Amino acid sequence: MxxxxxxxxxxxxxxxxxxxxxxxxxxxxxxxxxxxxxxxxxxxxxxxxxxxxxxxxxxxxxxINDSHLHAIAYGLDTPPLSLDVSFPAVRSIADVRELVREAAAAAEDGEWIIGTGWDDGYLDECLAEAGRTPTRWDLDEVSPNNPVFLQDFSRHTSWVNSAALTLAGVDETTPLPPGSLMPVGEDGLLTGIVMEGAQALVQRVLPALTRERREEALRSAISILQSEGITSFTDPAIGPGGEALAGGAMGAEGLAVYADLARRGELGARVNLLLLPTGMSGSAEDFGQNLADIEVPESVDPRMFRVLGVKVFADGIPPSKTAWMHEEYVGGGCGSLCVGGDTDERQVYEVTEMVRIGHESGYQIGVHVTGDRAIDTVADAIIAAQNAHPREDARHYLIHGDFISESTLKRLADNGIGVNMNPTIKWTIADLEVGVVGTERAAYEWPYRSAVESGVHLMSSSDAPVTPPDWRQGISTMILRESKASGAVSGPDQCIGLADAVRTYTINAAWQDFAEDWKGSLxxxxxxxxxxxxxxxxxxxxxxxxxxxxxxxxxxxxxxxxxxxxxxx
Known part of the structure; x- marks a missing residue:
């Protein structure tokens, strides 16, 4: 024996x-x-x-397998490497101002003040006054000599001060990347809020990340993940398209950092990685060229580290009204795709081409897509690519899939395509979304029960640093669908049971990793x-x-x- x-x-x-x-x-x-x-x-x-x-x-x-999180960005966005301006650490713009004031007082003139996590749905001033949003003038008084860059919880919107805009050379005449926004006030001046690809206009002048700081951030993140019971994760965006995202945390040098830690046996978790050939507002031509130019590191142990696929950004996110929707948002507008192109038709072509290129190159494809119109576009693109160039087991999947319809879920299931949802984001923004898309659509957002019943491969993830890698909160939310702010139930008909919820963080996530034969269950x-x-x-x-x-x-x-x-x- x-x-x-x-x-x-x-x-x-x-x-x-x-x-x-x-x-x-x-x-x-x-x-x-x-x-x-x-x-x-x-x-x-x-x-x-x-x-x-x-x-x-x-x-x-x-x-636990957190199948979509940005580990280097999470490490950089977590104290002590970044100011924590998330709820409940801050509850008001005044709280943020005080944190920035303290940081500026301790910094040299001209040194950047960087923080992450704010959410105007939890800031007292924004809740008390309709239409109130954070502005650069809120920050200018407390940090006149230090540029400030504060990303929100989603990392799709940033709040900057006037010093940051000046350093970046950004003003009211600056051309915007496709799918981006930089709101102006009644006086016609920039408010200091930059959304989607426009963030890169400021991020490009942030201090460059060093190799050592990337490794420090990754080690810090994995240490936290281990304390959460997480043994596997997918980092879904590392490559040339990430140089201007998350302060460069998603840049191509991260490939070597991951590979070197794995080679030395120091990674501490099982990691799968998606390449990011282009960021938001990119073109299919750039996507294809950059993908061909990426040097994919060899893995000494594929069970510990593998480059599995490529990431495509299709649209933005609902809270900033940049997700591409069939019906208008509250207040108007339907959002758009966030790729190159000056018409909807051209942007649909660009996304479809990116998917085709990734598929024909032999990669798994994960597509960031949230709005129902964008979701239908991406589903069409993946199915078309699979039909034109059949592969036995591609395992492409949609990332987020907030407003995916029941009919599209069934199409995904029938074509072997998965969807990776985010229950902790649901928990965080459920109340806010009522004012963005209305009560009915807000309740439906992230339709877990419909997904389970469709038979689609269904995974759950935190998207850290968007939300902390707290899978226990994710399981609770899938079962209860209660919101963080009010505790109200959002879409009770979309609740699922414990077994289905646990599967999304374990065996289903192993499917995404092509690994269900050797991990994901005991x-x-x-x-x-x-x-x-x-x-x-x-x-x-x-x-x-x-x-x-x-x-x-x-x-x-x-x-x-x-x-x-x-x-x-």
Whole structure:
């Protein structure tokens, strides 16, 4: 008999097999799941050198897979590398001003003040006065000699001061990239809000990221992910198209940073990566040329690091009214695609060509798309590419898919195309969206039940740093659909159960990674990637799931995180 290296007993082991079996014990040998079953069955595998862990009723899940997050950007956007201007750290423009004032006082004249996470749906002044938005003048008084660049929670909108605009050479006459916005006030002057591709006009003058700072940010991010029970993730945008996004955090040098850490065995998580040939407002010609020019690093261990695909930006996001919709937003306008082209027809052509190029180049394609009209366009493009150039198992997928219709979900399912949704963004913006798209569409946004019933491959992710990588909040939101701000239920008919919710962070995410045969569930022969929680996930009130602590994270049988105040041994 081959004894186990480690045995876990007296727990709730969520195998996430086809039947969603919940066992009480698990055995690990050589980094793989050796057996799953009852305590009595697994205790027969205990030998003289076996480490026995008494779970005491705790929950064991397959290692969580956050299948869409920007790790380098997340590391850079997390204190101490960035000001935290997110709710509840700040609750008003006055709070933001005070943080910026303190940072400017501690900085040299001319040094950039950078922060992330603000949301005007949680700023007191914006809530109290209809139409009130943050402006550059809010920042000018507290930081007259230091340029300020504050990205919102979505990273699709930035708030800057006058010093930043001056350094960037941006004024009211500056041409806008397609699909971008820079609002002006009643006086005709720029307000200091820059949206979508217009952010690059300011980001291009931010201090260049060094290789060392990218690595520091990535290590910091992965350390946080490990503490959240996350053992796999997809970084969906690294490449030349990211040089002007997220302060350069998505730039091409990140490829080498990932590859080098993987080569040295220091990555600490299983990473899949999407190349970003062009950013927002790019053309298909640039997309194809840049994709051909990217030097894809070799992977010494494909189970730890792989470049799987390419990322395409199709449109913006609903809160900024830049998602391309069939029906108008509250207040008018339907948004647009965010690629090159001066007509809708030309932009549809550009997106369709990007998809074709990525598909024919043999890559998996992940498309950022949120508005229902843009979603239909992207679905048409992917299906057309697959029909014209058949591939056995391309596994393309839509990223976000906020307003995807039931008919389009069925089309995706029929054509082997997935969709990666974001429950924690739903939780964050549900109340805000009523004023953007109206009550009915806001309730439908991220239609989880419709997706499950369609049979589409359905994944969930945080899109960190857009929202923190808190998958427990994601599961709670999929079950309850309650909003962060008011607690109101948004679209109760789109709630799903615990099993389906857990699958979106585990076995379904492994499908996206072409890895469901060796990870994503706790079945014999699969990798022993584990997330151990401090309670019983099966019986807990869904409202209390976000408060459950991760007490241990295991990657390939090795403990990579252990909460000091807790022990499962």
């Amino acid at each position: 081959s004894y186990a290296d480690t045995v876990y007993i007296h727990g709730k082991v969520f195998t996430v097999d086809d039947d969603f079996t919940i066992a009480t014990a698990l055995a690990v040998r050589d980094g793989l799941v050796q057996a799953v079953g009852s305590d009595a069955e697994i205790e027969t595998l205990i030998g003289p050198d076996t480490v026995v862990t008494d779970l005491g009723g705790k929950t064991v899940l397959p290692g 079945e014999v022969g699969k990798v022993a990637d584990l997330c151990i929680l401090d309670g019983d996930l099966e019986t807990i009130d869904p409202h209390d799931i976000p408060a459950m602590q991760v007490v241990s994270t295991v990657l390939g049988g090795e403990v990579v995180f252990q909460r000091v105040a807790e022990s499962v041994a």
